[in-house]
Amino acid sequence: MAGTATLNVRMDSDTKRDFTAFCDELGMSASSLMNVFAKTVVRNQEVPFAMTTRVHGHEAERYRRIFPRSEAELLDMLEDAAAVPLDSCVSQRQGMQDFEERMGW
Helix, strand or coil: CCCCCCCCCCCCCCHHHHHHHHHHHHHHCCHHHHHHHHHHHEEEEECCCCCCCCCHHHHHHHCCCCCCCCHHHHHHHHHHCCCCCCCCCCCHHHHHHHHHHHCCC
16 A cells, blocks of 8 residues: 555635535544545546536435435434335335436436
């Protein structure tokens, strides 16, 4: 393994605060998440998200609701899911097809 090196990243203080808070919620440091990002870019030879000058506000709202905003919301979602009767569940394949339809994929 190669030795470590330092990469300084400049960003505004609000972004740093929000990014650090997000990393804390994930249970990892900002440095660790930046390492995951860098290794993903190097391994795949691409940035793992679309880079465009177009505004996709409608897409941002659509994807935002896939993920819970907090641990409490996640726990509520899990509780709701546990309350669903098993006989009302669909197969994984059907579930993915339904999901892709709802996402417009």
